[in-house]
Amino acid sequence: DIQMTQSPSSLSASVGDRVTITCRASQSISSHLNWYQQRPGKAPNLLIYGATSLQSGVPSRFSGSESGTDFTLTISSLQPEDFAVYYCQQSYSSPRTFGQGTKVEIK
Amino acid sequence: QVQLMQSGAEVKKPGASVKVSCKASGYRFTSYGISWVRQAPGQGLEWMGWISTYNGNTNYAQYFQGRVTMTTDTSTNTTYLDLRSLRSDDTAVYYCARDTVGLRFHPYFDYWGQGTLVTVSS
Numbered sequence: 001d002i003q004m005t006q007s008p009s010s011l012s013a014s015v016g017d018r019v020t021i022t023c024r025a026s027q028s029i030s031s032h033l034n035w036y037q038q039r040p041g042k043a044p045n046l047l048i049y050g051a052t053s054l055q056s057g058v059p060s061r062f063s064g065s066e067s068g069t070d071f072t073l074t075i076s077s078l079q080p081e082d083f084a085v086y087y088c089q090q091s092y093s094s095p096r097t098f099g100q101g102t103k104v105e106i107k
Numbered sequence: 108q109v110q111l112m113q114s115g116a117e118v119k120k121p122g123a124s125v126k127v128s129c130k131a132s133g134y135r136f137t138s139y140g141i142s143w144v145r146q147a148p149g150q151g152l153e154w155m156g157w158i159s160t161y162n163g164n165t166n167y168a169q170y171f172q173g174r175v176t177m178t179t180d181t182s183t184n185t186t187y188l189d190l191r192s193l194r195s196d197d198t199a200v201y202y203c204a205r206d207t208v209g210l211r212f213h214p215y216f217d218y219w220g221q222g223t224l225v226t227v228s229s
Contacts (some may be wrong), residue, residue, distance in 0.1 A: 034215045036152075043202055043219035044144075044152065050213030086153055090213045095168040096142070098152040 002026050002090050006099035012107040019080045021102045023088035025069040032092035033071045035064060038101075039084045047086075048073065078104070109133040111203050111220035119228045124191040127223045129203030136184040137161045142206040142216060143188045145199040155200075157206055158186060168179065193227045200224050 003026035007106035013019050023033065031051040036044035041054055046055045051071055061076040083106055088099040114128040129141060143155040156167035158177040165177050176189040186203060201223045204216035 031221075032213055034213075036216075038152075044204075044216070045219070045223055046215055046217050049211075049215040053213070055215075055217070089152075089215075091153075091208070094166055095170075096154045096157075098154065101151045 002097055004088055004097050004099040008104050010103040012105045013078050014107045019075040019078050021073045021086055023071045023099050029090045029092035034089045036087045037084045068082045110216045113220040113223045116224040119193050123193050125225050127188045127201050128185050129220050131183045140206040141186040142204050144202045147199040195227050198227045
């Protein structure tokens with residue numbers, strides 16, 4: 001199975017901050033990387049697919065990038081509604097594994 | 108609009124089985140598969156498997172092989188997750204999600220059900 005390792009596991013930030021979350025795959029996944037946001041008590045919501053493509057309806061402050069097996073989710077200016085848990089997921093092969101999550105908290 | 112509506116919360120005893128349903132609306136049901144993902148309390152997301160709503164083909168995560176069955180009913184646009192021999196560590200919220208595998212070069216889950224809490228306790 002492909003292992004997905006996120007860092008950090010949690011972070012504290014203020015409204016307006018630039019936030020970066022990293023996800024590393026245990027092997028090449030050829031851009032087959034998705035990012036989801038999960039607010040408390042809610043289902044996950046797709047933000048980014050194919051490592052860099054913004055899902056329709058998602059604010060442009062969210063962006064994704066990749067370098068080899070390292071993937072990054074960036075929130076350019078953190079908003080109050082962005083405090084949530086973020087998960088990466090590889091869709092390269094089965095099982096479609098998720099990272100362990102990164103909790104973004106209010107500083 | 109696309110919606111996935113799941114059945115209500117369940118409480119089961121260890122060793123029992125549970126069947127969770129996921130009714131789709133707002134799109135052509137057989138054009139997209141359904142994946143099931145679960146989340147134990149305070150934990151991360153775990154992919155359980157996928158079913159083609161077109162022909163019923165399935166792909167289960169090895170961890171669940173032998174204990175899980177996913178089925179689909181095209182007459183009611185409903186997909187079912189059946190999990191047997193329940194243990195306390197199966198206590199989780201179970202989500203269905205519309206899966207674009209086979210339709211997109213980079214597949215993803217673009218719509219999710221609201222989740223179904225399954226509690227396994229004696």
